[in-house]
Amino acid sequence: MSLNSNIPSGPMATKWSKHKQDSKLINPKNKRKFTVLVVGSGLAGSSAAATLSELGYKVKCFCFQDSARRAHSIAAQGGINAAKNYQNDGDSVHRLFYDTVKGGDFRAREANVHRLAEVSVNIIDQCVAQGVPFAREYGGMLANRSFGGAQVSRTFYARGQTGQQLLLGAYSALNKEIASGGVKMYPRTEMLDLVTVDGHAKGIVTRDLVTGKIESHAGDAVLLCTGGYGNVFYLSTNAMGCNVTATWRAHRKGAFFANPCYTQIHPTCIPVSGEYQSKLTLMSESLRNDGRVWVPKKKEDSGKTPDQIPEADRDYVLERKYPSFGNLAPRDISSRAAKEACDEGRGVGPGGRGVYLDFAEAIGQFGAKTIAERYGNLFDMYERITGESAFKRPMRIYPAVHYTMGQTKRFLSIKGKRSVDSFHRELGLLIWDKCGMARTKEGLTEALNRIPALREEFWQNVNVPGSSDFTNPELEKAGRVADFMEFAELLCLDARHREESCGGHFRSEHQYPDGEAKRDDENFSYAAAWEYTGNLSQPTLNKEPLTFDEVHLAVRSYK
Numbered sequence: 001m002s003l004n005s006n007i008p009s010g011p012m013a014t015k016w017s018k019h020k021q022d023s024k025l026i027n028p029k030n031k032r033k034f035t036v037l038v039v040g041s042g043l044a045g046s047s048a049a050a051t052l053s054e055l056g057y058k059v060k061c062f063c064f065q066d067s068a069r070r071a072h073s074i075a076a077q078g079g080i081n082a083a084k085n086y087q088n089d090g091d092s093v094h095r096l097f098y099d100t101v102k103g104g105d106f107r108a109r110e111a112n113v114h115r116l117a118e119v120s121v122n123i124i125d126q127c128v129a130q131g132v133p134f135a136r137e138y139g140g141m142l143a144n145r146s147f148g149g150a151q152v153s154r155t156f157y158a159r160g161q162t163g164q165q166l167l168l169g170a171y172s173a174l175n176k177e178i179a180s181g182g183v184k185m186y187p188r189t190e191m192l193d194l195v196t197v198d199g200h201a202k203g204i205v206t207r208d209l210v211t212g213k214i215e216s217h218a219g220d221a222v223l224l225c226t227g228g229y230g231n232v233f234y235l236s237t238n239a240m241g242c243n244v245t246a247t248w249r250a251h252r253k254g255a256f257f258a259n260p261c262y263t264q265i266h267p268t269c270i271p272v273s274g275e276y277q278s279k280l281t282l283m284s285e286s287l288r289n290d291g292r293v294w295v296p297k298k299k300e301d302s303g304k305t306p307d308q309i310p311e312a313d314r315d316y317v318l319e320r321k322y323p324s325f326g327n328l329a330p331r332d333i334s335s336r337a338a339k340e341a342c343d344e345g346r347g348v349g350p351g352g353r354g355v356y357l358d359f360a361e362a363i364g365q366f367g368a369k370t371i372a373e374r375y376g377n378l379f380d381m382y383e384r385i386t387g388e389s390a391f392k393r394p395m396r397i398y399p400a401v402h403y404t405m406g407q408t409k410r411f412l413s414i415k416g417k418r419s420v421d422s423f424h425r426e427l428g429l430l431i432w433d434k435c436g437m438a439r440t441k442e443g444l445t446e447a448l449n450r451i452p453a454l455r456e457e458f459w460q461n462v463n464v465p466g467s468s469d470f471t472n473p474e475l476e477k478a479g480r481v482a483d484f485m486e487f488a489e490l491l492c493l494d495a496r497h498r499e500e501s502c503g504g505h506f507r508s509e510h511q512y513p514d515g516e517a518k519r520d521d522e523n524f525s526y527a528a529a530w531e532y533t534g535n536l537s538q539p540t541l542n543k544e545p546l547t548f549d550e551v552h553l554a555v556r557s558y559k
Contacts, residue, residue, distance in 0.1 A: 003256065003529050003542040007111040012550050016115050031056035037204055037219040038062070039191050039246055042071030043163070045225035046170035053182030060217060061174070062186040064209060064241060064476070068171050072227055072239040076163025077284035077378065078147060079155035080127075082120035087144050091152040093117045094550075101551045103149040103330050105503035105519060107259075109527060110550055124156055130169030133158055145374075146289050148267075149330035149558075160284050160378040190476065191246045194222065194253045201250070207408070209476060212468045224250055230263070232484045232491065233436070234428020237266055237282040237400050243480035244487045256529035256542060260487070261495035262504040265437050267334035269400035270385055271354040280400040281385055283357075284378055288327045290362035290371060291395065293318050293338070295355050299345040302352055306394050317341055317355070325558040332504050332517075333558060335399035339437050340515065342398070349396045356394035363391065399437060408468045411478045416461035420477045423458045427451070427481070427488055435492050440508050444496040448489065455485040490530060490539060497541065500524045512555075521553055 008019035026034075034057050038049040041063035049061040065071060083096040097117040101108060124142070128134065134156050135143040144153040158165040177183040188209040195203035201222035206215050229244035230236035251257045268288065270281040294316045296302050301309050317337050322329045329337075338355045341347060348354045363371050368391055372379065379390045386396070434447035458481070466472040501510040501517035502524075510518045519525075531540040 003527065003544040005109055005112070005527070005544060007109065012111065012114050015111060016118060028056050032058065034058065034221075035060065035219040037217055037222045038225060039204060039223065040071070040225035040227065041065075041068035041174070041185075042073035042225065042227060043166055043170055044073075045223070046071070046167070046174040048223055048225060049183050050170065050173035050177050053177035053180070057182075059177070059183045060186065060219065061183055062189045062191060062204070062206060062217075064188065064190045066187050068174060068185075068187075069167065071167060072242055073167045074164045075237070075239065075282065076166070077160045077282060078286035079145065079157035079162050080124070080166065081147065081150075081154050082124045082156060083117055083154060084121055084124060084142075084144075084156075085152075085154075086141055087153045089152045091154050093121070095152065096120060096154065098551055099150050101548075102556055103503075105517065105556050106521070106525070106548065106551070106553055107262075107502050107527075107546070109546060110548055114550070127156075127166060127169055130173055132165050132169040134165075135159065145286055146328055148285055148288065148328050148334065149325070150328070151325065155286070157286065160286070160375060160381075190479075191226075191249065192479075194246075194250045194255075196253050199254060201253075210471050212408075212470060212472075229260075229484075229487060231424075231480075232428065232488050233432045234425050235272060235280050235400065235432070237269055237280050240279060243483065245480050245483045248483040248487050251530075252532050254532070256531055257490060258527065258529040259494065260491045260530070261435070261498060263436075264331060264504045265335040265399045267331055267338055267399050268357060268397045270382065271349055271351075271396055271398040273350060281381070282400070283382060283395065283397060284375075285331070287357060287375060287378060287395070288334075290366075290374070291327065291357040291359050292316055292361060293327055293334070293355055293357055293397075294394075295341045295346040295348065297346070302346055302348055306348075306356055306358070315341070315346070322558045329558050332506070335437060336506060336515070338397075338399055347398075354396040354398045357390075357397050358394035359390060360394070408475060408479070410459075411462070411464045411475060411482075412466075412468060414460065414462055414464065416463045418457075418461050418463060420462060420464065420474055420481050423454070423462060424477070424481045424484065427454060427484060430454070431488050431491065435495050438506050438508050439495050441496060441499075444492050447492045448496065451485070451489045451492070455489075458482070458485055486535075493539070494528070494530065498524055498528070517556070519555075525553070 008015045010018050036052050036057050036059050038045050038061045041061050046068050049059045053059045083091050083093045085091040097114045100113045137143050142156055145155050146153050147155045178185055189206045190209055191204050192207050193205040194201055203216060203218040224246050226246040227242050230238045231242050266282060268283045268285055294314045296309050297313050297315045301313060318329050318334060319326045341355060342352055382395055383389050430447055434443040464474050464478045498505060500520035501507045502519045506517055512518050525546050526543040527546060529542045531542055533540055
């Protein structure tokens with residue numbers, strides 16, 4: 001199979017609008033003849049299902065939660081970007097396009113990124129029409145704030161609850177279509193496999209998570225809107241239910257898996273506090289608008305409280321290393337800066353796995369009331385979890401994994417001695433250690449040697465209690481961890497093959513003297529997608545050269 005992006009021809013600024021004009025239309029009466037299966041009901045799934053139903057198609061929507069409102073989209077905090085230029089600070093579709101290509105370290109297709117920038121302005125209008133209560137200025141206009149990787153204010157937000165409010169808007173649109181009969185909802189239902197006909201996805205196999213019943217559903221098209229796979233690391237900002245199952249089953253049926261090694265690490269999460277944890281808590285990136293990241297300059301000060309460390313002995317690491325962007329440097333850069341400081345022994349808090357995010361200067365300048373209006377719910381959440389008030393002392397944060405961006409009878413018959421969680425934890429810690437923020441060829445090779453042995457032990461020694469005839473969370477987890485066991489190998493294989501550092505993929509062997517990521521444009525400037533060739537076979541790598549006509553390749557710098 002060949003890798004083909006099918007990007008339309010023509011000038012960048014008009015190719016997508018021309019493509020829409022040239023596309024054939026479907027008669028409204030004929031639309032009712034087609035059925036679309038939508039797997040997932042978060043922001044992507046709910047929006048897609050509602051929109052397709054409004055257009056006249058028959059839609060079946062599946063989610064493993066009991067309600068679409070429980071999708072992990074609800075956890076997004078900081079905001080959503082769009083090139084509206086409401087702040088009159090020089091923003092435009094082209095500038096959002098450029099910032100995104102640069103932020104991705106020149107490893108994305110130009111045309112696809114331009115399309116994203118184009119539709120961003122309309123997405124905000126759609127959300128407002130659905131009732132999303134974005135923050136507004138005094139005069140009634142929608143407010144904006146800054147985010148990492150940009151020098152303009154283009155982020156629309158609803159305090160620190162943007163994902164929740166966006167999901168409620170999409171959920172209301174979905175419910176309207178459910179009530180009208182255009183969408184049939186299947187809650188507490190998990191996709192087990194994909195059905196293909198002549199290489200096209202035409203159906204899915206599902207399991208009712210309450211009764212255990214196995215069913216198949218046919219359709220004319222299948223949309224997978226199932227979220228990311230960050231839980232392969234065990235500890236991540238994702239909800240416990242987030243998994244790679246639907247994606248991996250589609251991959252095994254012929255879908256290419258693109259660049260699994262690109263893992264986005266979020267720089268502002270509450271540090272891990274013990275081995276009992278199964279999830280990490282995200283603190284919105286918007287906090288870096290007013291919070292200043294720092295660590296002690298001297299190792300011996302890392303055990304002191306922040307008030308015991310004078311200003312002269314503080315290292316505002318992002319402001320020092322990236323003066324143009326400061327604390328709003330992109331996520332991968334900010335995350336690595338925090339990790340480097342901790343690796344040097346200058347980390348703070350338990351285990352030295354944390355840096356400070358300090359709001360003292362902003363509180364002194366704007367007042368505690370204003371800061372509370374901007375981030376109040378985030379400050380409350382931080383205090384409930386840590387027992388510390390960010391109004392009185394700096395937050396402690398550390399990077400964590402964020403985005404990435406069946407057969408049930410066998411599980412129940414193994415009757416081994418180890419729990420599903422114990423295998424998941426061991427796998428996650430291995431992947432975080434060898435394929436996390438910093439990777440090496442030696443470490444990745446070690447992981448690729450250890451994963452098959454762990455996977456074999458899993459299939460021989462896992463213990464899944466209960467039965468498949470009723471709700472069984474352990475059985476659900478077993479299936480997802482089994483897929484993680486296979487996916488983790490592809491993740492490490494992709495990371496080892498890419499002998500460069502770029503964006504969310506940092507190989508310690510490939511960096512400039514100042515520690516910045518070093519790309520290899522001559523050998524790795526291509527979109528990469530892996531093709532499944534069987535359990536015992538090496539996957540096939542398909543490549544599509546990346547060309548840049550609007551943005552010229554350059555060393556990514558935020559200094």
